[in-house]
Amino acid sequence: MTEAFVHPYIPNTAPAVKQAMLDAVGAESVEDFYADVPEDLRLRRLLDVPAPLPAEQDLARHVKGILAANRSTEERLSFLGAGTYNHYVPAVVDEVIRRSEFLTAYAGEPYEDHGRFQALFEYQSLMAELLAMDVVNVPTYDGYQATATGLAMAGRMTGRRRVLALSDVLPEKLSKVVDYVRANLEVETVATAGGVADLDALAAALGDDVAAVWIETPSFTGAVETRLREISEAAHAAGAVVVVGTDPVGYGVLTPPAMHGADIVTGDIQSLGLHQWFGGAHAGFIAVHDDPRFVMEMPSRLFGLESTDVPGEYGFGDVAYDRTSFAHREDGKEWVGTAAAxxxxxxxxxxxxxGPEGMREHGELLLARTRYAQQRLASIPGIRLGDDALHLREFTIHLDGIPARDAVAALRREGIEPGVVVDERTLLVCVTDVTSASDIDRLADALAAVVSPASDITKEQVA
Incomplete structure (x- = not known):
C-alpha cells in the first residue's frame, strides 16, 4: 500500500485531504493523535484485510460470509456470562422501542419529543423504586462508565485520591474503570475472603486519604456481598463514600445496597430487557439519594416533572441542567458524551x-437455578466450587482432572458453551431464567464425561 492509496470505504484518505486536515489542527502526522495510546497496544503492521471490493454486491456477499460464522445463544446451549447475559426479552419490549419516535432516541434533541422525555422519566422512577434510591440518571454509555463516574464523583466530593476495591471485579471492568479515573484516583484492590470482602483487610487499608470504598455485588464470580452494612459503617467512619457496582436484576428479592448504607449505586441495565446481540446492548445507571451534594456531582442528564406557563399543566424536562457537561462544555466537572437513551x-x-411481583419471582428463580447448578456440578468427582458464598446467576468451578480450556473445547463439540475460562483450572458458569433444569443436567453430564469419565453421578444423587 502506498501513501497515494485512496480507500474506497474510508473517507478523507486522499493525501491532499489528509494533509489539509492535519494542517487545520496543527498536527505533524496522524501519529500525533495516538500519543496517549501505550506502545504495547499499538499495531505496527497493516491490517490483514482483503483487497477492497468495488461492487456493492461483492462486498455484501463477503460480509455475509463472515457473519455466517457466528453462532448465537439461540443455536447453542450457553452458560456464558461475565457481563453480558442471556435473559429472556418479552416481545413487547422490542415492539415499543422499534416505534419511530423512540428508535432514534440517542442523545440529541428532536424537533418534536413524542413522549421520549416522559418515557425516560418513567424509567428513572422505576429504577429508583427497584434500587430504593431517589435519583437515577438517564442511561450512560455502559455500566463500566457508570461505575467509573460514581468513583469520580466520590473523588471530587472528598478531595481524596485512593479507592479501595473490596470485591472480585470483572477484569475488563477493572481495566476500564482504572483507565477512566487514573488522572485523579488510584484504585487499590483488596484481597477477598471466601469470595466476598475481607473486613479485616478493609480495616487495615482504610485511612483519611480514601475517597471511596468500591464493592461489586454480585462480584465477577457472582458472589453476593452479605456484609455491606458493616462495610458501609467502616467506610463512613473514615470519611469515605460507598460506591456499589451491581446488576439490578436481583433486587426483586435481594435487599438493595442503598438500604445497607451505599451512597452511590451504579451498574448496567443489560439484564433488564436488553438482548445480548453479539456483545450486548449495554447502558449504565447511576443512583443516589436526594442529597444535593451527590445530585450536583452527577454529570449526566436527569429528567423530571416541570410546570408550564399554563396553570395545571406540566411537562417533562431536564433537572439541574446547568451542572452537566452539556451546559459547561470543556469547563464541566466530567464529560459525558454517548448516551443510551x-x-x-x-x-x-x-x-x-x-412489576414488583414479577421481579421478586425472577430473583427467586435465579437464586434457585444457581443453587441447583452448583449442587449438580459440585457432585461430580473432579469438580469443586470456587467458594461457599451466596451466588446469584454466576459461580466458579475448579476442575481437578482437566485444563479448563480442554473442557471447553470438548463441550463445544457437543454444542455447549460451558462457561468462561478464568484460569488454567477454573471456569465461570452462568445460568439465567432461560436456563432450564434439564439444560443444567445436560451440562453436568457432559462435564462429568470429560472430567471424570467413570462417573455415573445422576441428578437424583444431588439431593
Whole structure:
C-alpha cells in the first residue's frame, strides 16, 4: 500500500485531504493523535484485510460470509456470562422501542419529543423504586462508565485520591474503570475472603486519604456481598463514600445496597430487557439519594416533572441542567458524551411489565437455578466450587482432572458453551431464567464425561 492509496470505504484518505486536515489542527502526522495510546497496544503492521471490493454486491456477499460464522445463544446451549447475559426479552419490549419516535432516541434533541422525555422519566422512577434510591440518571454509555463516574464523583466530593476495591471485579471492568479515573484516583484492590470482602483487610487499608470504598455485588464470580452494612459503617467512619457496582436484576428479592448504607449505586441495565446481540446492548445507571451534594456531582442528564406557563399543566424536562457537561462544555466537572437513551426506554418497558411481583419471582428463580447448578456440578468427582458464598446467576468451578480450556473445547463439540475460562483450572458458569433444569443436567453430564469419565453421578444423587 502506498501513501497515494485512496480507500474506497474510508473517507478523507486522499493525501491532499489528509494533509489539509492535519494542517487545520496543527498536527505533524496522524501519529500525533495516538500519543496517549501505550506502545504495547499499538499495531505496527497493516491490517490483514482483503483487497477492497468495488461492487456493492461483492462486498455484501463477503460480509455475509463472515457473519455466517457466528453462532448465537439461540443455536447453542450457553452458560456464558461475565457481563453480558442471556435473559429472556418479552416481545413487547422490542415492539415499543422499534416505534419511530423512540428508535432514534440517542442523545440529541428532536424537533418534536413524542413522549421520549416522559418515557425516560418513567424509567428513572422505576429504577429508583427497584434500587430504593431517589435519583437515577438517564442511561450512560455502559455500566463500566457508570461505575467509573460514581468513583469520580466520590473523588471530587472528598478531595481524596485512593479507592479501595473490596470485591472480585470483572477484569475488563477493572481495566476500564482504572483507565477512566487514573488522572485523579488510584484504585487499590483488596484481597477477598471466601469470595466476598475481607473486613479485616478493609480495616487495615482504610485511612483519611480514601475517597471511596468500591464493592461489586454480585462480584465477577457472582458472589453476593452479605456484609455491606458493616462495610458501609467502616467506610463512613473514615470519611469515605460507598460506591456499589451491581446488576439490578436481583433486587426483586435481594435487599438493595442503598438500604445497607451505599451512597452511590451504579451498574448496567443489560439484564433488564436488553438482548445480548453479539456483545450486548449495554447502558449504565447511576443512583443516589436526594442529597444535593451527590445530585450536583452527577454529570449526566436527569429528567423530571416541570410546570408550564399554563396553570395545571406540566411537562417533562431536564433537572439541574446547568451542572452537566452539556451546559459547561470543556469547563464541566466530567464529560459525558454517548448516551443510551433507547436502552433506558427498553428497561422501563421491561420493569413496568414485570412489576414488583414479577421481579421478586425472577430473583427467586435465579437464586434457585444457581443453587441447583452448583449442587449438580459440585457432585461430580473432579469438580469443586470456587467458594461457599451466596451466588446469584454466576459461580466458579475448579476442575481437578482437566485444563479448563480442554473442557471447553470438548463441550463445544457437543454444542455447549460451558462457561468462561478464568484460569488454567477454573471456569465461570452462568445460568439465567432461560436456563432450564434439564439444560443444567445436560451440562453436568457432559462435564462429568470429560472430567471424570467413570462417573455415573445422576441428578437424583444431588439431593
Amino acid at each position: 433507547l436502552w433506558g426506554i427498553a428497561a422501563g418497558v421491561y420493569l413496568s411489565l414485570m
